[in-house]
Amino acid sequence: MDSDGLIAIELSEDEGEVLRCGLREWGGPARCSEALAVAMGFESVADLWEQGKWLRAQLISNEALSARDWRRTLVATEFVFASDVFGAGQDWSITTGYPDEQTIQILRSLQRKIGRAVRRALYDH
Template sequence: MDSDGLVAIELSNDEREVLRHGLGEWGGPAHCSDALAVAMDFQSVTDLHEQRRRLRSALIANQPLSARDWRRILVATEFVFTSDVFGSGVDWPITTGYSDERTIAILRALQRTLGAALRQALYGQR
């Protein structure tokens, strides 16, 4: 973690793309309520849309983010991928080009990578 509290995490292109799509889907086929946005650690649906643009840009530019931002990106992607009520659900492969099987494998890798990197940055633990 740098002096600004930002964490640089090395991700593969596919990992970065799945997260980028995960944020992008909230501006497309996914429908978020304020309660769900708050559960994902945003202030509201409006805040989710404002933050997702910033977060997608940071992902594309491979910029470090705060631990909170990394968690929000992962949770938003998990929700939008799995939920057919709020998220993309069964349409995910059509809108993103990533099969369910490939996405699950990438999400599991992201959960491990982000979890380890954030534990190390925040607590000095691996």
């Protein structure tokens, strides 16, 4: 973690793309409620869209993010991938090009990688 509380995590090309797709999907086939946006760490659906654009740009630039931003990026991607009620669900592979099986493997890798980095940054200083 740097002095600004930002955590740099080296992502593979696929890991970064799945997170970017996860954030982008909320502006596509996904149907987020206000309560779900808040549960994912955003202030509202509008904030999810606005912050999602900013987070995607940060991911494209390989910028460090706060622990909060890493967590909400991951959880937004998990929800949009898995939920057919709120998220992209069955449309995920069609709109992103990532088959479900590959996405699950990438998400598991991201869960481990982000979880370890956030724990180290928050608790091992």
